[in-house]
Amino acid sequence: NAGVMQNPRHLVRRRGQEARLRCSPMKGHSHVYWYRQLPEEGLKFMVYLQKENIIDESGMPKERFSAEFPKEGPSILRIQQVVRGDSAAYFCASSLDRVNSPLHFGNGTRLTVT
Amino acid sequence: KQEVTQIPAALSVPEGENLVLNCSFTDSAIYNLQWFRQDPGKGLTSLLLIQSSQREQTSGRLNASLDKSSGRSTLYIAASQPGDSATYLCAVSVYNQGGKLIFGQGTELSVKP
Numbered sequence: 001n002a003g004v005m006q007n008p009r010h011l012v013r014r015r016g017q018e019a020r021l022r023c024s025p026m027k028g029h030s031h032v033y034w035y036r037q038l039p040e041e042g043l044k045f046m047v048y049l050q051k052e053n054i055i056d057e058s059g060m061p062k063e064r065f066s067a068e069f070p071k072e073g074p075s076i077l078r079i080q081q082v083v084r085g086d087s088a089a090y091f092c093a094s095s096l097d098r099v100n101s102p103l104h105f106g107n108g109t110r111l112t113v114t
Numbered sequence: 115k116q117e118v119t120q121i122p123a124a125l126s127v128p129e130g131e132n133l134v135l136n137c138s139f140t141d142s143a144i145y146n147l148q149w150f151r152q153d154p155g156k157g158l159t160s161l162l163l164i165q166s167s168q169r170e171q172t173s174g175r176l177n178a179s180l181d182k183s184s185g186r187s188t189l190y191i192a193a194s195q196p197g198d199s200a201t202y203l204c205a206v207s208v209y210n211q212g213g214k215l216i217f218g219q220g221t222e223l224s225v226k227p
Contacts, residue, residue: 004157033214043158043203043217056214091157099145099207100165103215105158 002027005074006092006106013082014114021077021109025094032075033103034067037089049075050098082113116141116208120218127194128226135189135221137204142182145207148215149178149189152201161202162189194225 005024013019025032034046045059049069060067064082069075079086089110093103117140127133137147146165150158162171162178164187170179177190187204201222205215 006157035215035217042219043205043215045214045216048214056211058211058214093158102148102160102163103158104160105150107157 004092004094004104004106006090006109008109009107010110010112012112012114015083016081019079019082019086019111021079021090021092021111023075023077023092023094023106025075025092026104029094029096029104031095031098032069033093033095034075034077035091035093037091037108039088043091046077079111082111084113087111087113116144116206116216118204118206118216118218120202120204120221122221123219124222124224126224126226129194129196131194131225132190132192133194133223135191135202135204135223137187137189137218139185139187139206139216141208142185143209144182145209147178147180147187147204147206149176149187150203150205152203152220158203191223194223196225196227199223199225 030051032049035043037043047060047067048056064080066078089108091108093105095101095103119138121136148163149161152158164171164180175192180187201220203220205217208214
């Protein structure tokens with residue numbers, strides 16, 4: 001039973017380009033969360049999705065960031081017109097249900113903006 | 115606003131020692147508390163999940179306790195080993211924002227052989 005799969009593991013983008021980060025949840029999990037870990041900072045919640053629906057996006061920057069979790073395929077975190085401050089590790093997690101099950105994390109995508 | 119604090123920020127112990135990591139949170143309205151381990155350059159591994167109605171959970175050499183009324187949790191590691199070296203994170207699941215975890219800054223543990 002594969003865990004949460006994230007790709008790519010490392011992504012380098014120049015300022016102004018777009019970054020697309022993919023996450024395939026564990027089999028049977030329909031709840032997906034994205035977190036960001038900035039250098040020397042803790043993990044910060046970004047967005048919570050449940051198949052085709054955004055449940056909570058209170059941690060997402062208002063501009064340039066978007067997330068989706070389509071009926072078929074992986075969840076995508078999209079960052080448009082990247083800036084140096086977007087450089088961070090982006091982690092995806094999935095769970096079986098909303099409150100009773102542990103979150104299982106992927107190994108993250110490390111985004112570097114040059 | 116929920117805030118999670120972990121003390122100490124870093125800890126170095128000789129192999130074989132028993133140790134305690136501390137986590138405190140400001141709002142007791144939580145669904146659960148989870149302890150994770152993060153190795154350098156890697157993702158998080160879930161260690162223990164304690165529901166808000168529970169007092170403790172055990173897995174092997176790990177024991178986590180929860181005192182919701184005082185906003186505290188501890189992670190006890192028995193007979194520490196060099197392989198336990200990692201950053202340990204605690205996180206609380208915020209009530210009425212189900213699934214959203216608020217993380218502490220972590221405790222970086224180093225176990226010396």
